[in-house]
Amino acid sequence: MNSLWARLLTRMYPRDWRDRYGAEYEALLEDSPGDLRTAANAAYSGLREHILPSRGGSMNQLNRSFADIVKKPSAFLPLGMSGSALIVLGVAAMSGGLIPHHDEGAAAHTWQLLMAGQLPVLAFFAIKWLPRAPRQSLAALALQLGAALAAMSPVFLLRL
Amino acid sequence: MGHYSDPPLLVLASLAGGPKHGHAMIEDIAGICGTRLGPGTLYGAIARLELQGWIEPLPAEDRRQPYRITTEGLRVLRAKLATMQQFIKAGVKRLEPL
Numbered sequence: 549m550n551s552l553w554a555r556l557l558t559r560m561y562p563r564d565w566r567d568r569y570g571a572e573y574e575a576l577l578e579d580s581p582g583d584l585r586t587a588a589n590a591a592y593s594g595l596r597e598h599i600l601p602s603r604g605g606s607m608n609q610l611n612r613s614f615a616d617i618v619k620k621p622s623a624f625l626p627l628g629m630s631g632s633a634l635i636v637l638g639v640a641a642m643s644g645g646l647i648p649h650h651d652e653g654a655a656a657h658t659w660q661l662l663m664a665g666q667l668p669v670l671a672f673f674a675i676k677w678l679p680r681a682p683r684q685s686l687a688a689l690a691l692q693l694g695a696a697l698a699a700m701s702p703v704f705l706l707r708l
Numbered sequence: 709m710g711h712y713s714d715p716p717l718l719v720l721a722s723l724a725g726g727p728k729h730g731h732a733m734i735e736d737i738a739g740i741c742g743t744r745l746g747p748g749t750l751y752g753a754i755a756r757l758e759l760q761g762w763i764e765p766l767p768a769e770d771r772r773q774p775y776r777i778t779t780e781g782l783r784v785l786r787a788k789l790a791t792m793q794q795f796i797k798a799g800v801k802r803l804e805p806l
Contacts, residue, residue, distance in 0.1 A: 565755070568755075569755065571771050571773075572730065572771060573730075573747065574771070575730075575770075575771035575772055576730035576731055576747050576751070576772075579730075580731070585746070589748045589749060590746065590748045591748075592748060593746070593747075593748020593752055594748065602753075
């Protein structure tokens with residue numbers, strides 16, 4: 549396999565993994581046949597390493613705290629979206645727009661978009677971080693769930 | 709059915725024959741059982757085995773990194789092969805009257 553392909557395929561692995569195995573793996577790829585089967589195996593393994601790390605996460609996963617996990621974009625974005633959804637409801641309530649109506653209006657549509665839009669982000673967060681830092685990720689997911697419930701509760705309590 | 713494939717066990721078995729780097733392991737495993745591990749599959753197994761302390765790296769030769777099996781790795785390999793041997797013996801015995 550030529551060195552450019554070997555480098556590109558190695559780059560598909562997470563940085564922590566590359567720091568440990570990158571140089572030797574790239575050398576192995578250069579010694580391997582440059583066929584589709586080998587490239588597909590390397591690409592699949594690289595992507596898989598992002599989801600199910602072979603070393604149980606990053607090389608320094610033991611130092612990863614709850615605060616580190618919550619700072620990840622896929623952790624704080626759903627929290628922000630739930631918070632924004634709650635603010636949308638608050639603003640609509642203050643302007644007298646929380647009366648159940650056949651035409652849902654802009655506030656309701658914005659709320660729905662914010663709540664539905666966080667589902668793929670939540671799924672990404674769970675897939676990426678649960679295998680690497682299970683305890684901290686579960687705590688972050690509980691926080692995200694609490695925020696989502698807080699944003700949904702006025703809608704159900706007031707039957708909007 | 710056909711080629712045997714349990715990458716970590718194959719890597720341990722290969723290294724039981726002496727230290728090797730990645731490409732040598734692939735060729736050796738292909739010779740043992742006909743299974744040609746892909747580079748990603750091989751390094752997935754290497755990373756797990758190293759984490760468990762069953763193999764360890766030796767000083768690098770240029771960019772190639774040789775590995776060797778540890779004492780604990782040998783113990784695990786012996787135990788796994790003994791279990792497989794019992795399984796094979798029982799399976800073959802059951803096939804005899806057929």
